[in-house]
Amino acid sequence: MFRSETVVENNSVLSSIVVAGVITSLSLILFPTITYADVFVPENEYVGYYDYEGVFTVVGNVKNQNDFALIPTLTISVIDDGTRITKILHHVPIPAMTDIPFKLKFPEVQSENLEVLKAELKFVKTKKNPVPIQIIYDKTLITHDDGHVTGRIQNVGNYTVYNPKVYAIVHGIENYVLDVAHNISLIEKIKPGEILNFTIYPDPSISETVRFYSCFAPVDTTVIPISTKKNDGNFDFRYDSGAWFSAAKFNEDGTEMIIRGYNSYPLETYANFEFPPISGEEKFDVTVDDQPIEFIQSIDEMGQWHVAFLIEPRFQAVVKISGFEKGLPPEVPKIPQWIKTNAEWWATDQIPDSEFLEGIDFLFKKGVVFVSGKQLAVESAWEIPSWIKTPASWWAEGKISDDEFLNAIENLVKREIIVI
Known part of the structure; x- marks a missing residue:
């Protein structure tokens, strides 16, 4: 659901730090209210505890009382035996007048007594309609x-x-x-x-x-982005799961990644990892605590690899995914090639309006194109003027960029010249 980053540092001088609370084993902490304009975490909805697997966990609820959507960033720190552990949590987009909870785990915490510092909250404006x-x-x-x-x-x-x-x-x-x-x-x-x-x-x-x-x-934004080092660069990937994963690390040649997984619940759940392609010919293998497991490898409409498998109840293990190509992925275009091909065919009257609009509809559903307040129409109501074939042809021929084409589509939909 959220992206988090961890910083661990020794911190022997704590006099300048505001301490929000002290936790002992199996006890509950209440923290002070986090405020930033009309974005805040209520005091009575921000707590910490040790979960079933003994992992220290902080949960809270971010309220957005603004008339615009935003993406909050939370900085949460704990002092564990003199060592400060800081996590930066990039929250999912929150629509206007909406609140969405979060959960953050600290597997690095070792002691039963620790100090939890007051969290910091910042945000940036974004575009996001409420989930229907x-x-x-x-x-x-x-x-x-x-x-x-x-x-x-x-x-x-x-x-x-x-x-x-x-x-x-x-x-x-x-x-x-x-x-x-x-x-x-x-x-x-x-x-x-x-x-x-x-x-x-x-x-x-x-x-x-x-x-x-x-x-x-x-x-509807359930994937958790993660960034880790690979071949002297940053490798960004995502996962969606009912379980929780952390501490991703590649081996020296960048062909094998290990990541620790946790599922405290008494139910079987799933994990779906999404990786950017390097060669496009990757063949993955998955093990759990060095034992091979069944998994499904597939590729989506955006050209991203997916590696999916089931997670057992009460799961705490090291997952190893191998088969990555050496090096870092090339830059992936915002718009899949099949949509550009459709634009070329539509501009030359090889396919009907509906097939071209299917690609534009796909961009809306994936969040590549966004119009505030826009509700997608049923397919039978789709409309598009024929003169839009000219900019579509320019884009297919590379005369205008992806961003210029996307901006044009957003503008035409906003003005209801294109109905999707």
Whole structure:
């Protein structure tokens, strides 16, 4: 869900640092409110605990009370036996007047007593419409005796949402926040008007004291970006999972990556890693604690490799993925080649309007093109003037850049000259 970076440093002088709280084993911490204009983390929705696997975990809820979308960045530090461990968490985009929880783990923490420092919060403005998924608040939304919750979601928009997750804040006695949790089972997609079931489990370490859930937050940006060193450069990749992964590291020649995985829940879940291609001929292999496992390798419409496999319940192991090519990936274009090919064919009357607009529709769904407040129309309502074939032809011939073409499409959709 989020990107995090870790910094570890010795810190013997703490007099200038504001200490938010002290934690002892199996205890709960409440931290002071984080504020930045109309973006903040409420004090009673920001806590830390040791999870089922003994990993120190910080959870919270970022509220955006502005009339614009934004991407927050949180800096959270702990002092562990005199060593300061800092994580920079790049939150997912938050639409206007919306709040979305977060969870951050500190596997580096070793002691039972540590100090947690006041977090810092910054943000940048962005473009993001609310996800058209609603929680159905009726008798089917149930918090069960063992602490998990079941319920239903509905797509109230007019386009399909792929791979959504539902996050929620887990409360205990006297309304204290215990955890931030999300559905473990994969929801591949939810079509307009469709109603689907979901199940959310809290961390097993606190499941017996769960009282209720709040702040249900459907999100469609579920991948977690990670950057690690490879062949003297930065290798950026992403993953989507019901489990949590950290400490990615390549071997010396850059052909093998190890990463530590955690699944505290009593349920099987999934992991889907997305890697940029280097040669496009990669053949991957996956092991868990040096034992081969079954996995699926595929490539998506954007040309990215996917390596997907199942994660067992109560999972804590080292995952090794081999088969990377040496070196770093070349720069990947924003727009897939098939869309540019479609533009050329459409400009020369080889395909109908609908096939060209399928490519433009794809760019909207992938977030490559964005128009604030835009709701995608059903396919039968798509419209496009024939004169747009001229700029489409220029783009296909390389006379204008990808960015110039995207800006033109955004402008024409915003003015409703193109209806998608």
